[in-house]
Amino acid sequence: MNAAGDADPRHLSFASALAAARAVRRAEHGRQAYRTVRPEGTMGWFRARGPLSVLLVVAAREGRLVWRGPDSFALLKPPMTMDEPYTAGGLRFLLLRIVDRRWETLCFAGPAGLAVLAALGCVPLHLWRTAIVLVLLGLLHVTVCMTGLVATGLRGLLRTFRRRRDGELAAESLPARQWSMPLCHELDAGRAGELMREVSDRLSRLVDRRVRAASESQGGQPNGVFVTEVLLCLVTGITTDAMREAVPRQQRVGLPFGVGTDVVVLEPRDQVPGRPPRTFNTANFFLWYVFGCAGVLLMLAYLVADQERRSCADRCAGRPTGYGDALRWLGQRLLLSDPPDLRPQSPGMALLGWLVSIMALMAIPVAAVALQQVWRAADRMNRRFDKEAEAVLARRKILLLVATLDEQRATLDVFRRHGSEPYPERRPPHTVHRLGTVAGAELMLASAVGDPSSPAGVAQVATSIIGQWRPHYLVLVGTCFGLRPRERTLGGLHSGEQALGDIVVSRQARDVAHQAVTEVDGEPHRLDRGPRPSPSAELLGVLGAAADSWSGSGLHIGPIVGATTLYRSDEAIAELRRRHPDAVAGDMESHLLNGVAAEHKVDWIAVRGISDWGTADKSDAHRHQAAVNATEFVLHAIELGLLSHATGTG
Known part of the structure; x- marks a missing residue:
């Protein structure tokens, strides 16, 4: 049960919706948020x-x-065609x-349609003047x-030729082709x-859900969906100053048009190379105008014919x-x-004819505005946004x-201490665990807790995780x-240079479990036959460069x-x-990393901390x-x- 008393938000009551609408109206930027979520019609x-x-x-x-609750909610809006x-x-x-x-359509067609219907209702009552007045009002x-x-x-059109900020243009036109958040109300x-x-x-x-539904309607069944949609967050739809300052600072929130603009973006859950094109049409109001005019003419024809029959008596030619x-x-x-052989003579019909002609003339500027809308849909701002979105999708x-929950807790502690x-x-x-974005790279943490008694244990879990999340780099x-x-001294061998807590970066990962045992001079002789893969040369170079600063x-590479x-x-x-x-x-x-990474073409390396010496007193x-x-x-x-703009194989 939420704060407003709605057990299921999918069945929000009108009382809760009205309370939320009042809360938005009372908010610091409530009026501007209203204009954003309910923009001016055409x-x-x-x-x-x-x-x-x-x-x-x-x-x-x-x-x-x-x-x-009525003091904490956000509204998502799909693209125009979805x-x-x-x-x-x-x-x-x-x-x-x-x-x-269709609120604007109802406000446009409703009064006119009611006026025409009322006029038609006056015809059987012979209230001709009232009918004409109603039609003229419509x-x-x-x-x-x-x-x-x-x-x-x-x-x-004038605004198009006026110098405007890209963020302002984006807030106006991109919601037609992009998932957006036009309203965000949070008091805390x-x-x-x-x-x-x-x-x-x-x-x-x-x-x-929509991808799966579309696939199933075509007889398919998707095996996992990678969500690459960039959410457009309209700053003008955020109702308080505190939230307008807080939202851009959150994880996975980007500023494609700079600080202080009308648009920020919420980066997608997944990234894949490139960005699929999306087509849309913003000029459908012209078709509504044409259909509306046709409907008006069909209704007026009945009124004109009836009026002319009643007033012509015997002179109807x-x-x-x-x-x-x-x-x-x-x-x-x-x-x-007028047609050369046809002209009405009833009172008011000449004025009616000229109003119809004006309605026809209005189609010219309406068509021009429609064309201008289509042209604006392909202007430079859209190209810039696509470029920024591609950069987000290509982020490393x-x-x-x-491999253990203890290691997971330690890693999370580090990122929390660094403000994540x-x-x-x-x-x-x-x-x-999503760890946030560091220097332009998105970081995640996964725990591959498997069966340590089998090489397939951790490897299988890691393979599944990498297949789902598709990283560019894998760091153990x-x-x-x-x-x-x-x-x-271990076994009589000389001491080294390591201390507990030192860091080891792998230059090679040797599988010492695979051996061949032969007999030499009556003594068993062991020969290692396991693979000796090397990690990513790119990652090894990056970590080697980081060692200088x-x-x-202590740091050891080997x-x-x-x-x-x-x-x-x-x-x-x-x-x-x-x-x-x-x-x-x-x-x-x-x-185990090399086989897992090679399957998914992911660059890998191991960075480990020395916790013991593997001896009896560990x-x-x-x-x-x-x-x-x-x-x-x-x-x-x-x-x-x-690693922000590197070229990992993932």
Whole structure:
């Protein structure tokens, strides 16, 4: 149950919708938000959308309303060509959708249509003057509306040639072709991040649902949907100053037109190369005008014929007394003339004919405005937005992978200390933490907790996660055991330069579990036969460059040996050091990365923190700090910006 008492936001009550509309109206920028969510119509006299309360009820029914109460909600609006069918949800929502989407049409056609119907009702009662007055009033209403249409079009044409900011142009025209957020009302700016995450999740589910429905209608069944829609957030639709300052600071919110403009964008859940084109038509009001004029003529023909029959007595030759003749006369008036053999003589018919001619003349500027609307849809602002959107979709995505929940907690702690607000996002069967954007790269954290007794355990989980989230780079962070301790001797071998908490970057990942055993001079001789893949040369170069400016724990770059063996033995570690004297560390996961990454063509590397030495006295006392140190170094390297515009193979 939410704050407004609605158990299910999809069935928002009118009482709650009215309370929300009043809350918006009382807000700091309520009037401007009203004008944004209910923009001026093409005629200038009416709003293009229905009352806000109706709009909210319809949006809730269609799942486009992120509702947390009358003081906390956001409205999503689809592109022009992607509205829900009118009939979805039954007769009640059919009527509500008509009121919402065709408000201007109702305000235009309603009074004129009622006037004509009332005039027709006067005909059987022989109230001719009343009928003519009603028809003239209806035509006057249409004429005034059409005058407003021309004036609005001319005003828009003048604005086109006036120097305007790209953000202003984007806010005006892009919602026709882009999912947008025209209204955001939140009184507590501290909850902006939570609300924007809900908006992002709702948009992903809406797009996912529509893609699946479209596929199923064509006899298909999609296997996963990658949501690449960029949400256009209209700043003028945000109702308070505090929220207008807070929204641009949230994770995955971009500023394609700079700070302080009318538009910010919420980046998509997924990124893929390129941006699919979307076609649309913004001139359909011209067709509405043509159809409206045709309907008016069809009704007027009946009135003209009836009036002429009653007034001509025995002298009806050359007068439009039949419905067909009346329609032909009205059609000729569209060409500003009368048929040579046909002319009405009843009072008021001459004025009626000239009003019809004016209606025909109005079609010329209406058509010009329609063409101007189509031209504006392809102007430079759209091209700039597409360029910015492509840059967002091409942003580098870096997946940090850990093998245990302890390593996950350590990684999250690091990002929280650096001011990030990680949050989980579930895509069954996995959950990934979004860590935010650092130096133009998007970071995510996943935990590949599998069965450590089998090489397929962690590898299978990691494969599934990478297949779902499609990162460009894969970095394994967490802990390992060191092979070159500074303060002790292992198996009689000399001490090294490592300390607990030091960081190891893999130059090679050796699988030491695959061996061949032969007999030499009566003694068993072991020969390693496992693969020795090298990580991404690009990532190794980036981390090597970051080492020059690193001032934290000790850093070591070299081979890491890997096996699904949990080492807790001095003798086993000494044997491992004798077989691999150049190795710097060992773990249970690094050697699995190459196969996983190669399958998805993802660049990979392992960065681990030394938590123990793999000996009999090992403990978990340094595990958390070791994982923290490894993550700190990875974050340091990313902050240098060397991966923001790189060319990972993912």
